[in-house]
Amino acid sequence: MKRSLFMSMIVAALAFALAMPLYAGGKAAPAGTITMQPSAGKATKKPAKFSHKSHAAAKCAECHHHKVGSNEYAKCDSKGCHEDMTAKTGAKSYYAAFHSNNPKSCVGCHKKAANPKAPTACNKCHA
Ligand code: HEC
Ligand code: HEC
Numbered sequence: 054m055k056r057s058l059f060m061s062m063i064v065a066a067l068a069f070a071l072a073m074p075l076y077a078g079g080k081a082a083p084a085g086t087i088t089m090q091p092s093a094g095k096a097t098k099k100p101a102k103f104s105h106k107s108h109a110a111a112k113c114a115e116c117h118h119h120k121v122g123s124n125e126y127a128k129c130d131s132k133g134c135h136e137d138m139t140a141k142t143g144a145k146s147y148y149a150a151f152h153s154n155n156p157k158s159c160v161g162c163h164k165k166a167a168n169p170k171a172p173t174a175c176n177k178c179h180a
């Protein structure tokens with residue numbers, strides 16, 4: 054093998070390794086802010102904002118904990134998941150997925166983190 058080719062392979066491998074924290078299964082976490090809304094039904098609050106950048110310390114699977122078919126990053130309210138728009142508690146509840154005390158939920162993790170930068174006030178997420 055030519056030395057230059059070998060070097061460029063090393064450089065490519067290094068670049069990949071450095072990029073790893075934001076990649077998993079070949080898919081990148083969206084760089085921008087995601088505006089979240091229920092796929093069906095009527096929202097009563099302003100859509101919640103979510104940024105992967107401020108959650109880079111968490112493992113992907115802490116939130117993306119269930120595959121839908123082969124999709125590791127399916128929407129939270131996919132069929133069979135947190136799709137119940139009326140229940141306030143339980144695994145299928147849309148509301149509970151984001152506000153329960155389970156550390157996988159937004160508010161659950163924020164309460165546990167007890168970090169002033171992790172908001173628990175409604176209007177900090179529904180902004
Ligand atoms: C703190 C929770 C959390 C962590 C950690 C997290 N994500 Fe996400 N991710 C979300 C939420 C919430 C959404 C939006 C889901 C929805 O719209 O229902 C999302 C959406 C996505 C999407 C977009 C899917 C689409 O349809 O556009 C991809 C891809 C993704 N995440 C990849 C990743 C990867 C890769 C990691 C790890 C590097 C990661 N996420 C870490 C919460 C998280
Ligand atoms: C695994 C724990 C964890 C989960 C789950 C989590 N967060 Fe956070 N979040 C944090 C931490 C820690 C911070 C503070 C980051 C820092 O130090 O800046 C934070 C910061 C934030 C902030 C303030 C910074 C910013 O991006 O504006 C918002 C808003 C936010 N989270 C929304 C959400 C939403 C919405 C969800 C659910 C879809 C969610 N978080 C799920 C741990 C979590």
Ligand code: HEC
Pocket residue numbers: 089090091095096097098099100101148151152159160163172173174175176177178179
């Ligand atoms: C850490 C972020 C976070 C905080 C704090 C938060 N929510 Fe949410 N909430 C979400 C996410 C994410 C969703 C799902 C996306 C959406 O529908 O906006 C959601 C959805 C909802 C929904 C269902 C959708 C709708 O608009 O009707 C209601 C109701 C709701 N939140 C009420 C509240 C109330 C009331 C508070 C304050 C007591 C609150 N939330 C605090 C993240 C948060």
